[in-house]
Amino acid sequence: MNIKDYFKDIQISIILRLLFIMFLIYILNLLQVDKITIYFILILWIILNSIEFIYDYIKRANYYREVLNILEGLDKKYLLPVLIQRPKFIDGKMLYDVLSITDKSMNEEVNKYVFSQEEYKEYIEMWVHEIKTPISSSKLVIENNKNEQTLSILEEIEKIENFIEQVLYYSKSNELEKDYIIRKTSLRKCINNVIKRNKKIIRENKISIEIDDFESLIYCDSKWLEFILNQIIINSIKYIGNYKTNRKLEKIGGKIKIYIKENINNIELYINDNGVGIDEKDLHKVFEKGFTGTNGRKFKKSTGMGLYISKKLCSKMYLGIDINSKINEYTTVKITFPQNNMTEV
Template sequence: MEKIVDDSLPHNSYYFEAQLIKDVVRFKNDEADKKVNDIKSAFEEMNDYIIKWVHEIKIPISVCELITGKIDDTDVAEQLIVEYTRINFFINQVLYTSRASSYSEDLQINEISIENMIKKVVKRNATLFISRNINLELGNIHYDVLSDEKWLSYILDQLINNACKYVTRGGKINIYAKEDFKSINLYVKDNGIGVQEKDINRIFDRGFTGENGRALSKSTGMGLYLSKKMAHKLNHDIYVKSEEGNGTEFAICFYKLSDYSKVTKM
């Protein structure tokens, strides 16, 4: 910034005015740099606190989960487990949101089994499937892709949790994959309430929930936004198709020829 401004000023040292202006510009640049560094330091401090808080809060939550196993009333225990699962989901969302600002330091690209990843995510969300009597159908998911395990897990968590949230009790979710000449595509499809046509192009916008989302739950509108943002950083893509009343289908596209070496350089 200082260089650009200085280049436009006279370089003759005999011009007192020019030297004075240069000194003022240099002073203001130093002042601006200090403010930026102070803000950056405060942000990093808050980010560090959030990450530590998330890890600390998980301990009492895990204790609460163990206590539910001692409750004699089965219905009450199941309700508590459902709420525990929701709390844990939102806590993880906070953790990954805080990590998103420094994703380049956090990425590890490896070959990942889609089948193993899906099984882990489904297991984490098992309470949602059971409590709402959701039927899960797994198609062919025997593929390996290049991705970051933690972030891909987060994205799948969001898509599956989103599907569970918007299907009616006794509904159905299909998860399957297909391969073509340039990509492997993983689909998460539900037969839920769907998305209104006027909302479909905004579904990945930051903070957007849509009318159907507001009607069913209090959503932050950050899950899908962050999922698409991180998918792009990983050289994946996410698409959505939906029709109100006829369900929603999300697709994660893993490109075979992506240059993953540039992911950590962004």
């Protein structure tokens, strides 16, 4: 609180007091009161008013300085009304009471919103688990009645299954810590599980998989990691494309190469494909929610959610994820794992 601003704020009060003392001195002169008495009254008036203004300024300045210090130290600024004390001056009390009422009202509205979101999340999770039953039944029927038409239906059902999985993981991504267990995990085993899961579509698209020989152990939750790897592998398969969308496949077949690089503090996993690549202007946006870019519009198969959820989950698990790409040549996704369960990358 600046002293100049303070006196500017009370200037009307000062002017009125000056007018009062001037009028009082004028009356005392008319009454022919001794000059010494008048001087005494004037000096006393100046002293008392100065004490009042200085005390009031110090009281307010100290309070607002404390409030600003608390505010600067807070990460969550909305907690300010809870932490400050009720002041002793009247306008400060009114402001404090107003802030307390608005804070209470805001908390009530936030709680309503949180409850609504939680209710919606629970419904989504229940729906995801319920929808798995008819999907599994449909797959079983197809398995027992294999022909060209049913296998085509199976392919579409598997796409639906992937989208449903995205919904489930997205709904859980804000509260990952409730369903996340860090333990030593075989990176190779997670990769093999994802490749096995997608072996049908990999075979149909005649894509070769090349995996370096490694047996690295990482600290992670295998379930969440396999979801992330699955999104990346699906994208690689999708954007390797076919002879119409990827001309170089006429000379060399589609290929996904998986390898690692071990450093002192981390392990880097690389997933490289020889697909259509990503336009340079789209590269920094690929992790944005709903972003499909040039390839998404070209292939018309993208929701823009897979990489967004993967990035979100990696951030929650303290994993790094980056993409490097060159249009019409390659795309490489790098996932960085800490060498221990306490390191953030």
